[in-house]
Amino acid sequence: MARILALDYGKVRTGIAVTDELQIIASGLTTVETKDLLSFLQEYTEKEDVERFVVGLPKQMDNTDSESEVLIQDFLKKLKAKLPSIPVERQDERFTSKMAVQTMLDSGVKKKKRRDKALVDEISATLILQAYLNRF
Template structure:
């Protein structure tokens, strides 16, 4: 069975998570510089079967798009043009970074380790993907 991949796209860094082949468990894959995301995905898709990509949709508390929404929308447009046959879902990514940081604390990571913003992005992508699996997949 193909995997589902999740992207927490940011101005500087992009966190990426992926499911196992049975689409049951989400795991952090990596964090990459955002300007390399399309190249990374081309290589990943060439080596792995991916059924669908989930991209976070940043919203404010009132449901309106956040300040970073414009940057992410540009990425989504580029993604669709580069991978027109790939299924794409957008999901609300509110609180994923805060949840990721809290996960790091709960996991016992030291303060220095929690300052790794790349790890926060990767964990945020994982949380987003696991939430998607719980909401939309029959497991």
């Protein structure tokens, strides 16, 4: 089987998580600057077999799209043009950032490390991927 890659897309940086080859475990991979995201994904998919991308779907509490969805739609067009053979699915990402911080607290991560927004983004991507995997 191939891996599933999840993205917590952000204007400045994007958290990335990936499954193992059996698609059982979601693990944080890295955080990259969003301006470098497409080239990172191109390089990664040349080295690893990726079955699909799962991109966070930011919704407001009233279920309307959040402001960042416009940016994500623009990115998705570029992603589909660059890697057309890899399908993209979306996963609700409400509360993932808050859950990421809580996970860090529960794990005993020191206060200085909890301020690392890149780590929060990577954990958020992992939560998005795990929620996606739990759907099946």
